[in-house]
Amino acid sequence: MYMCEYYFCSSMEDLSFVPDVPSGPLDVYRKSSTFDWKRLKLALEGDIDLLKLKYKIWHTLEKDPLFAHNTVTPSVEEQKRITQLQLKKINEYKFHTKDMVNASYSIRTRTIMTINEAIQSLNPSVSVKMAIGIYLPSNALLSLGTERHLKFYQSTFVNRETLASFALTEIAHGSDARLMRTTATYDPQQKQFVIHTPDFEAAKCWVGNLGRTCTHTLLFAQLITPDGTNHGLHGFVVPIRNPETLETYPGLIVGDMGEKIGVNGIDNGFIIFNQYRIPRENLLNRTADVTEDGVYESSFSDPSRILGAALENLSAGRIGIMQESCHSIASAVTIAIRYAATRKQFGNKDNEIPLIEYQLHQWRLFGYVAAAVVFKMYLENFTRVYLNIVEKSNVGIKVDSLSEAVSEIHAIVSCSKPLLSWTVLAAAQQCREACGGHGYLKFANLGDIRSNHEATVTYEGDNNVLSQQTGNWLLRQFHIARTGGSVDSPLNSVTFLKNWERCFAVRFKCTKTEELKTIEFITTTYKWLICYLLKQTDEKYESEIAKGLSKFEARARSQVYKWRQLTKLYAEYCTLMFSYECLEKKEESLKPVLLKLFCLYGLWSLDQHLVELYQGGYAHGESLARLLREAVLELCGELKHEVVSVVDALAPTDFVLNSVLGKSDGNLYQNIQKAFFNHPGVFERAAWWREVVNLPHSKL
């Protein structure tokens, strides 16, 4: 993979800022683990300063009453109010130091991502509000805007005076951005753009922060010049509300979309523009501009590339979503594992069996614990590579094969965001079920983790649509490889395609489970699978083209069992390769447990591809399926002694985790009793009792 600097953990760091876990019922499993969980925590964070920053944020917010948890869900409007106030307060705390503002792009972005992760674990609505109201528009301004937009950048990102939003989706068009119908027509007389919504179907919607709070939006609209030419979607800074009164400006109809399944602290809104005027300078004009007289000038000949450049901005946001997903899965598995280690069922009266001892329970949960660790290592490595490349290109340092690297990054992000967000959603559901009835209570926090996370599979690119872009890139590389050309893979994710025939000729030969629990087996098998699916998808696509279908139709007819499966495999392969590279740099004392988790994730994922492995002739007979599944169960058994300490390393503080079932003291039943007894009105007669009883009839 791509070269980048690593943070090497040394045994010298003082980790006393990480609070010790209280002694209690979890000790029995904690004592059986083979490693120091604080060292693992540091290794998974990858940087001691970032880990310190997280704890500083968590401790600060724990002391602030504004961030106290509610035992009863507040009304939707109240959630929006509290979320906005919390965001304001976080800005006042200035967790983003002045130094950070002037720091290099990669340090600044990594720090922002860490702040976002820390806040996400506490209240996802706040971190999403912050991401779409501050970071996403600021990033877009930096990459699409010019000096004339610096003032706005200053007020949004640096001074935090302006809360913005990002308005792309329309009522009738979401995934298909090219057919959006909001227009920005240039008027040379007034030197203004006139923004207009032709009908309700073209109203912008789902825009986070728009419903109640933002003062500006970053709008994407079809740019039309006075000669009537439509130049495609372009970005504009559009004032929405008076910052002092929060009243919307005349010419706009703005509304809040109401209650959602989750993240109700965010005020998602819709907007209809009625011939609404903004200055010419509000066009983000780095890639294209309109002169005062109304002449369109662009460095791109193809308008769709402008949209591509604009949407490329979303890569950082999607990496942010993946990082947030890592925190959600870390919290979910922490709750379920601590519960599994303290909850006992069956056995006999004096010797009941903890759930964690059951193989079925291990198999249900440990794959997700492994995923949580592998995803963290993957993102630590991949984010560094990504930021390194962006930083070098921003400051004008030559990056070898820059445009190829950008395409490869886009391909990786476009399938990884689906893989991570879907896995975390499945994990949250499994963890909820693994905590039985108690897991269904609000105070377990698994319901909120799941429903707040759920939207990530849809926003910033619906998973099923987004991952199709990865398939385009992969098939292009496959064509190059087949015709003897040079595969464009500066990040090394598909260099193996140069020898695709050799990779595809490999056959399964293992006879013992130990041979499967290796990086060699896992990567060789993934390479075989990717080659097989590439061949299958390519043949299917070409056969549809041969029938006379257009490229679009042929692609649509090649999705099921082919294209979609291919991009999932490639996402898993990238996750494994980047995480293994990260793992190799970790301290020796942690490698045994990390390797077990790595192998479990790899084999647990491969188990879902057995059909293709047999279908394509990689193996015959029963041994592959038997050995693979035996290896998974063996790893589960070996990890039984480690997982409680692994989740200690993954977990935030108890305050942030906010789960009665997942507290680090492991005093499950005392904690449940406290929560029951302290619930408001728990022992009171219902206020509405008179309405439901049959009062005795008067004898008179």
Ligand SMILES: Cc1cc2nc3c(=O)[nH]c(=O)nc-3n(C[C@H](O)[C@H](O)[C@H](O)COP(=O)(O)OP(=O)(O)OC[C@H]3O[C@@H](n4cnc5c(N)ncnc54)[C@H](O)[C@@H]3O)c2cc1C
């Ligand atoms: C909580 C939340 C916050 C959001 N915040 C913002 C925001 O701040 N700004 C903003 O602009 N937008 C925002 N969005 C909107 C979001 O980006 C869109 O919902 C998303 O892009 C999907 O578009 P859509 O809803 O129109 O779905 P559609 O595009 O209509 O898709 C519906 C379904 O059809 C499938 N589908 C579509 N096309 C194809 C195809 N070619 N082949 C196969 N299947 C297909 C999709 O996979 C999906 O399952 C937000 C959404 C949510 C839920």
